[in-house]
Amino acid sequence: MIEFRGVTKRFPDGTEAVADFNLVLPSRKTTVFVGSSGCGKTTLLRMINRMIDPTEGQILIDDVDVASRNKVELRRSIGYVLQASGLLPHRKVIDNVATVPVLLGTSKSEARAAALELLDKVGLDRSLAHRYPRQLSGGQQQRVGVARALASDPNILLMDEPFGAVDPIVRDDLQVELNRLQRELGKTIVFVTHDIDEAFVLADQVVILKKGGVIAQVGTPAEILAAPADDFVASFIGAEKGKRALHLQQRADDKGLTLVVDGDGRPVGVLGSADGTGTSSS
Numbered sequence: 001m002i003e004f005r006g007v008t009k010r011f012p013d014g015t016e017a018v019a020d021f022n023l024v025l026p027s028r029k030t031t032v033f034v035g036s037s038g039c040g041k042t043t044l045l046r047m048i049n050r051m052i053d054p055t056e057g058q059i060l061i062d063d064v065d066v067a068s069r070n071k072v073e074l075r076r077s078i079g080y081v082l083q084a085s086g087l088l089p090h091r092k093v094i095d096n097v098a099t100v101p102v103l104l105g106t107s108k109s110e111a112r113a114a115a116l117e118l119l120d121k122v123g124l125d126r127s128l129a130h131r132y133p134r135q136l137s138g139g140q141q142q143r144v145g146v147a148r149a150l151a152s153d154p155n156i157l158l159m160d161e162p163f164g165a166v167d168p169i170v171r172d173d174l175q176v177e178l179n180r181l182q183r184e185l186g187k188t189i190v191f192v193t194h195d196i197d198e199a200f201v202l203a204d205q206v207v208i209l210k211k212g213g214v215i216a217q218v219g220t221p222a223e224i225l226a227a228p229a230d231d232f233v234a235s236f237i238g239a240e241k242g243k244r245a246l247h248l249q250q251r252a253d254d255k256g257l258t259l260v261v262d263g264d265g266r267p268v269g270v271l272g273s274a275d276g277t278g279t280s281s282s
């Protein structure tokens, strides 16, 4: 469990990125921070692994204040995936994935063997292991980024707009794959995006943020879709950019499945699937 207690972040130039933020992120669930640019999502994420330290308040992981942890150790114990994949350009895919385990003391051959298994896990062919990152597509690079973040078998995975730079079709694939992986691995995932559709597809808990890290609403996708807290949320999840009005549709013949459909009645996802594993993409 990750807990934010009264967390404020003021940067030296006076910008208050986050003000008195309080939230519990349950273990083994996916929490998605969603909001428009500059609302404080990345700042919140980076305070979890101490890339940024709060000005006030505490962040606890399983009841231990991260401020009491060694920064380097803490960072290595938490997986981190970035939009620009963050891969080392002069290292082959296999060695990118093996980097952290080797730093933590695993032998190179063991780490490489484990890296190949991780490539399987994230749906990449092992034949790509000896390529350099520039020889991969954007979507493949992001999969390597996920494999690398999982290499030290962290309990927590931080993901900062990891699928933001790939085209929409690849992005859909990556979302489906992440949901599949999460069902298998059960990590505590904290995911940042400005895309509400992505949030609904991935999240157990959606946190809609306004400027200054102010929480507009927290809930499951179904709760938020069914009862937006206010006009801000309603417009954020619906008519935003004139795009489409997402809403819920109960289908009697679907054993309790609830479809998320867009303004044209086109299904975009399923909530509360029969096996109880939450949201999946159509």
Ligand SMILES: Nc1ncnc2c1ncn2[C@@H]1O[C@H](COP(=O)(O)OP(=O)(O)OP(=O)(O)O)[C@@H](O)[C@H]1O
Binding pocket: 011, 012, 013, 015, 016, 017, 035, 036, 037, 038, 039, 040, 041, 042, 043, 044, 194
């Ligand atoms: N190092 C810094 N110094 C001063 N202000 C900063 C710094 N980093 C972030 N900010 C400001 O803090 C606020 C929150 O930034 P943050 O990057 O957390 O937002 P975000 O929601 O992740 O935005 P985006 O979606 O554009 O990445 C913004 O106003 C930003 O300009």
